[in-house]
Amino acid sequence: MEFKQELETGSFKMIGSTENSLKIKEVAEKCRLVKTDNGVKVEMAYTGPNASKYIQYVEKHREDLTKFLMNPDEADLYEWMDASHQTPTTLKKHEKEKLILYVNFDPETRIIMTGIADENVTMKLGAPLMEVNIDQLNRNEFKLRIYDMLLLADEIAVSMGNVDLRKMANIQIVKTYLTEIYDKYHENP
Incomplete structure (x- = not known):
């Protein structure tokens, strides 16, 4: 409740x-x-x-x-909007904000979480883009989750009309950084 x-x-x-x-x-x-x-x-x-x-x-x-x-391929966007209590109208309010993608990894819980944040790395919009336990995925499954997350971030950026966030969703460094975390910390069960 x-x-x-x-x-x-x-x-x-x-x-x-x-x-x-x-x-x-x-x-x-x-x-x-x-x-x-x-x-x-x-x-x-x-x-x-x-x-x-x-x-x-x-x-x-x-x-x-x-x-x-x-558009069943946009299911992730609608699920994210439900989870974050956003609507197309509320997303539009973030059009001019300087937003970034951030990554948080907790080595103890093995959870990696990505989200949309402001420059102070304060999570915005209420729900993470991706939250997974890296030990429960093989490398290919993890890479697929990264691409799904980047597609979702791109769809959100398009919905809000935020050009800077759209650029962030396409950057190679996010994929590289996430892959490095996986390679360094993944433990085979």
Whole structure:
């Protein structure tokens, strides 16, 4: 469950429940695109548990669902936007910010995490781009995760119109640095 603290009273108010919050991917699995005279429309024939919540989600996010179903390769972007509570409108607000890609590796937990940060290396936008345990992936799987992460960063940069971040998503040094971490710290189980 999620709570927010109210400024006036200091008390906590429930704003959502993790059991009931739907993700675009799980709703899309219950939908399909249907061709009409006016183009395409999202149709849902789900009648199972919480069907009304799914219907409400479809009504509220019809445009995003249509884009998601038409471009399944952008699933990572939509999942990241869900996790970071971003929308195309909120992303646009970061268009002129000087943002960078950062990498954090913890040798004890073996977790490598990448994200979008400002120049002070303060994580922005709420959710990491990639978070993996390097010991659970072989080198090729790890390289694939890096490329997926860079594609996601590029899609985010395009969504916000941030030219500097887009340049960062294409730089060779990120790939090199991540690969060096993998080669130096990866332990075969």
